[in-house]
Amino acid sequence: MATAVETLGKLERRITISFPLTDVRTEVEKRLKVQARTAKAPGFRPGKVPLKMVAAQYGYQIESEVLNDKVGRAFNDAANENNLRVAGFPNIVPKEEAAEGQLAFDATFEVYPEVAIGDLTAVEIETVQADVSEAEIDKTIDILRKQRVHFHTKGEAGEHGDGGEPIAANGDRVTVDFVGAIDGVEFPGGKAEGYAFVLGEGRMLPEFEAATLGLKVGESKTFPLSFPEDYHGKDVAGKTASFTITLQKLEWAHLPEVDAEFAKSLGVADGDLAKMREDIKVNLQREVAGRVKARNKEAVMDALIKVAELEVPKTLIAQDSERLAEMTRQDMAQRGMNVKDVPFPAELFADKAERRVRLGLILSQLVGDNNLQATPEQVKAQIEDFAQSYEDPREVLKYYYSDRRRLGEIEALVLEENVVTYVLGLSKVTSKAVAFDELMGSNAQA
Incomplete structure (x- = not known):
């Protein structure tokens, strides 16, 4: 049984859950009997251990499992009955006072907010564009020479x-x-x-x-x-x-001379210098396109944050802060750094987490309201675009399609691009040219 939902704040809610103690005891006894069928103890054949000994060994664990199951089920039922969209996980604690023969728990939690997105046609967004000139190709060749x-x-x-x-x-x-x-x-x-x-x-x-x-x-x-x-x-x-x-x-x-041997060292089999320059240009254009896309996406995300009104659940910020801290730890460890005793306080990542969660809620609202979900065709096209820069594109396709999580990452990327296209199509867009060096030195955060 659950009480009516109490409103504690803009997003914070509380439900009191209670059920008869006898229900717990009955379920515990039932599970103990099941456990007894395979329980082992010195001096007894498997399945012949006295129930009291089984209870002494497994009773606490089974009782905890029963309570978790009953409280979790009761909370989910109450949330569904009240049409609550629970954000994160509830904080469930035993209630100090409970009716005789009852167990009671207070579940405090947050709900997802209402997201109000303002008039996108009034939003002003400045996008960037950049070109690859012969000078950029020359600079790149100089860098490649210095590397060799x-x-x-x-x-x-x-x-x-x-x-x-x-x-x-x-x-x-x-x-x-x-x-x-x-x-x-x-x-x-x-x-x-x-x-x-x-x-x-x-x-x-x-x-x-x-x-x-x-x-x-x-x-x-x-x-x-x-x-x-x-x-x-x-x-x-x-x-x-x-x-x-x-x-x-x-x-x-x-520095090596820019000759046929140099071109061959860059993978141009016949040493053709014109083909080498064309290959460099194509790679630079791909890199520029990626940087431009990232910069423009960031401009759209900044605009959405300004035009959208919502409360961000603290629970989700805390969870994402923990996730970012762990990702940072793993990344540093993979780079060979000793991070065993290095603290990674989650609060250091709170601002970034808050932005990520806020954007996630805004994008979810836009996608749902405007049917901007990633289509299978878009996902495949994105993977094929990634695959162009690899020796065996088929292996890239296999890599993504063989793992649902990896495929989900591509779907999320396409979804973001759909939102960017949608917002740019409605808003007042101005475009400015940026220098190649400025663009390549930027680090847009998607």
Whole structure:
């Protein structure tokens, strides 16, 4: 039996559930008898253990299961009878006062809110667009060349030349020994032998790189180095050390020529440079299209948050915060980080969770009101689009269609795109061109 629904807040509700104690005892006895059929105990054959011994061993567990089942069933029945859309899980606690021979529980929970979406035709949304020019292709080729750089001893003649005068300059790879001391005392991490880095890449502090510039192999230099106040090494942060470096090895960087061999290294079998550039352009256009889509989707989501009015269930925010914390932990662990003893307080993710839940409720309302569900054809088209960048597209199709969860992720993506298309079709849209570099440096959060 359940009492009438009490309203405790805008979304918070409470129901009191009660049922006869005899119902629980009857069900517990019934389950104990079933358990006794297979129960084992020293000195007894299976199924011949006295019921009292079975009760002593399994009674508490079975009683908990019975209570959970009865309370859960009663709560679900009450929620259905009152047409309640329960958000998250209820908080169920025993009621202090109950009628004689009765067990009573208070179930406190939240319900899903009403979502009021304003006039979308009055919403102003700025979208972006970007093009891939020959300059972007050239920049990409330069990046690809740098990724394939190889080093030669500077000053020694070789197939590609000698690299010029054997003096350390920006772009050279240097190998050094160094030792640092503060007030004449060496400190942990301040000493190394055979340490290699490329000058000009900013891996080392500016004073360190400046001192290395101009050295020849075998030469040493002593110089002061001031560690920043926010330096990651807390023991030396904000302090000034005296360093001595010795250049042990000096190499110059040789970038591969943009020729047939370079094209082949990028997967162009016949080494055709025009085909290489076209392949790069296609890949860049695909990347640009993805970034543009993400930016524009974010603009739509921002607009929807502004135009929609709703209360967000705290229960759902808490659940999503926990989920985000666990996802972050797993991601860091997969990257090889030791997160065993690292705390991941769920409250750190509360703002992001609140936005995710709010958007989820808004999108659900829009989809239901306007029949924007993902169709099987749309889902297949999206997977096929993903598959284009893989060697065997059929394996990609198989990957998604063999797992309902993976397929659900694609359906959710298509659903979002349907909402974006719908909103952009109604709202006042202006478009602006953005530079390639600006777009590629952005990190839109869908």
